[in-house]
Amino acid sequence: xxxxxxxxxxxxxxxxxxxxxxxxxxxxxxxxxxxxxxxxxxxxxxxxxxxxxxxxxxxxxxxxxxxxxxxxxxxxxxxxxxxxxxxxxxxxxxxxxxxxxxxxxxxxxxxxxxxxxxxxxxxxxxxxxxxxxxxxxxxxxxxxxxxxxxxxxxxxxxxxxxxxxxxxxxxxxxxxxxxxxxxxxxxxxxxxxxxxxxxxxxxxxxxxxxxxxxxxxxxxxxxxxxxxxxxxxxxxxxxxxxxxxxxxxxxxxxxxxxxxxxxxxxxxxxxxxxxxxxxxxxxxxxxxxxxxxxxxxxxxxxxxxxxxxxxxxxxxxxxxxxxxxxxxxxxxxxxxxxxxxxxxxxxxxxxxxxxxxxxxxxxxxxxxxxxxxxxxxxxxxxxxxxxxxxxxxxxxxxxxxxxxxxxxxxxxxxxxxxxxxxxxxxxxxxxxxxxxxxxxxxxxxxxxxxxxxxxxxxxxxxxxxxxx
Numbered sequence: 001x002x003x004x005x006x007x008x009x010x011x012x013x014x015x016x017x018x019x020x021x022x023x024x025x026x027x028x029x030x031x032x033x034x035x036x037x038x039x040x041x042x043x044x045x046x047x048x049x050x051x052x053x054x055x056x057x058x059x060x061x062x063x064x065x066x067x068x069x070x071x072x073x074x075x076x077x078x079x080x081x082x083x084x085x086x087x088x089x090x091x092x093x094x095x096x097x098x099x100x101x102x103x104x105x106x107x108x109x110x111x112x113x114x115x116x117x118x119x120x121x122x123x124x125x126x127x128x129x130x131x132x133x134x135x136x137x138x139x140x141x142x143x144x145x146x147x148x149x150x151x152x153x154x155x156x157x158x159x160x161x162x163x164x165x166x167x168x169x170x171x172x173x174x175x176x177x178x179x180x181x182x183x184x185x186x187x188x189x190x191x192x193x194x195x196x197x198x199x200x201x202x203x204x205x206x207x208x209x210x211x212x213x214x215x216x217x218x219x220x221x222x223x224x225x226x227x228x229x230x231x232x233x234x235x236x237x238x239x240x241x242x243x244x245x246x247x248x249x250x251x252x253x254x255x256x257x258x259x260x261x262x263x264x265x266x267x268x269x270x271x272x273x274x275x276x277x278x279x280x281x282x283x284x285x286x287x288x289x290x291x292x293x294x295x296x297x298x299x300x301x302x303x304x305x306x307x308x309x310x311x312x313x314x315x316x317x318x319x320x321x322x323x324x325x326x327x328x329x330x331x332x333x334x335x336x337x338x339x340x341x342x343x344x345x346x347x348x349x350x351x352x353x354x355x356x357x358x359x360x361x362x363x364x365x366x367x368x369x370x371x372x373x374x375x376x377x378x379x380x381x382x383x384x385x386x387x388x389x390x391x392x393x394x395x396x397x398x399x400x401x402x403x404x405x406x407x408x409x410x411x412x413x414x415x416x417x418x419x420x421x422x423x424x425x426x427x428x429x430x431x432x433x434x435x436x437x438x439x440x441x442x443x444x445x446x447x448x449x450x451x452x453x454x455x456x457x458x459x460x461x462x463x464x465x466x467x468x
Contacts, residue, residue, distance in 0.1 A: 002028060004053060004066065006071070007071040008022070008032070009032050011032075011039060015031075020136060023047075023050050028051070031047075032055045068097060068152065070153065077103050081112070085115070097121070097123075098121065099126050101128045105184075105265060106178075109176065110177040113145050113176050116146075125144055126141055126157070126179055128183070131365065140161065140362065140367070141170040142183050143173060144173035145179060162362035163362060164362040169359050173349070174349035186366060188267070189336040190365050195287075196329055196332065196420050196424075203324075204218060208312070208313035216236050222322055227325065227368075230365060269343070277338075279328065306413070308414050320402075321407050323400035323404050324407035326400055327401070327424065328425070334388050337374070352382075353374075357378065376392070377390035439453075447468040
């Protein structure tokens with residue numbers, strides 16, 4: 001029997017679908033799972049008659065692979081990856097390649113790259129986005145780590161990825177933890193996108209009294225314009241689903257959103273790097289607030305909100321919600337790319353922002369036509385400081401400004417919380433404000449802690465202290 005081109009460890013749904021995807025692309029695959037019954041069930045079930053082979057031990061898996069061996073790890077991020085590496089390293093030979101396809105923290109990936117390099121092995125942290133469907137039919141792939149592994153992996157990974165206009169949604173991100181960092185920021189932007197769509201839904205539902213059917217029509221219409229995206233598409237689909245009693249199924253879903261941690265990692269990284277990731281932070285905190293479901297029920301009985309009136313969902317009102325959603329989405333992505341820029345400079349990764357936008361155009365959860373506009377912005381000006389300074393986005397924000405503010409005013413009067421939309425507007429106004437009140441903060445810090453301050457009429461870097 002010929003040796004396999006790739007080994008895959010971890011047969012949860014993502015691992016199974018990737019194994020089938022790899023096989024469909026013409027590669028020989030050998031799979032292993034710690035629980036051997038899962039391996040058997042996969043081979044006898046979804047992989048039956050495919051030619052995918054199984055191994056009941058790591059030792060057996062290694063003997064089935066063509067050198068230099070390539071092994072894709074699809075196990076839970078965290079200690080499980082380190083435990084698996086500890087078992088695999090003694091079985092491998094110089095130049096073999098290990099690919100971590102889970103949602104590992106980028107600092108763990110940095111550490112593992114160094115560890116395996118010391119063992120003459122090559123390690124790649126590969127962000128994979130697209131969920132179960134993407135894994136099966138073509139995800140977005142964000143590999144990074146040992147650059148020497150990329151020539152060996154490029155054809156293989158590009159063949160697995162989604163394609164847009166014939167181009168694979170897979171680019172080499174950079175050294176160390178660059179791939180997993182980019183995937184982490186992708187997930188943070190995903191949090192922002194989902195929260196903004198939820199706020200638009202909230203405005204339409206409770207502010208304008210729109211039925212699920214009417215909202216479905218609105219979201220489907222929006223999905224044919226600049227907001228065209230996977231998340232908008234599935235929102236329209238969700239609004240059309242009915243429960244057994246004929247009522248919208250969405251109305252029966254508990255309003256408590258879960259999270260797996262990558263959003264909070266994004267916010268933590270922004271704090272470490274000093275990047276004002278305000279909109280995405282609010283999206284993460286909005287999920288935390290939603291999780292306080294029982295407490296919110298008690299608070300609603302005691303903390304009475306202003307009496308609501310139902311607005312008329314006229315074209316102007318619906319248009320304002322659209323503009324608020326689109327403008328805030330621009331801010332969310334601008335903040336995400338600010339974080340990528342800060343990381344690239346801090347860690348000397350030399351990230352290619354155009355490539356990142358092109359990678360995210362297909363396969364992944366945030367795929368949208370919007371990313372073509374971002375790619376064009378970085379193609380025109382690779383060293384662009386901020387997406388907001390690109391002519392296309394600057395003009396789009398200018399067009400949306402009035403509607404954005406109108407939607408927030410309306411939501412405020414209706415006591416409808418719009419944390420992400422509002423944070424986006426505050427960032428926009430702050431970013432273009434020539435003189436912020438931070439001078440007062442610096443004066444306060446100097447008074448109580450002698451922290452000193454800079455002066456407008458002196459060179460930057462020269463500090464003063466006053467007896468206030």
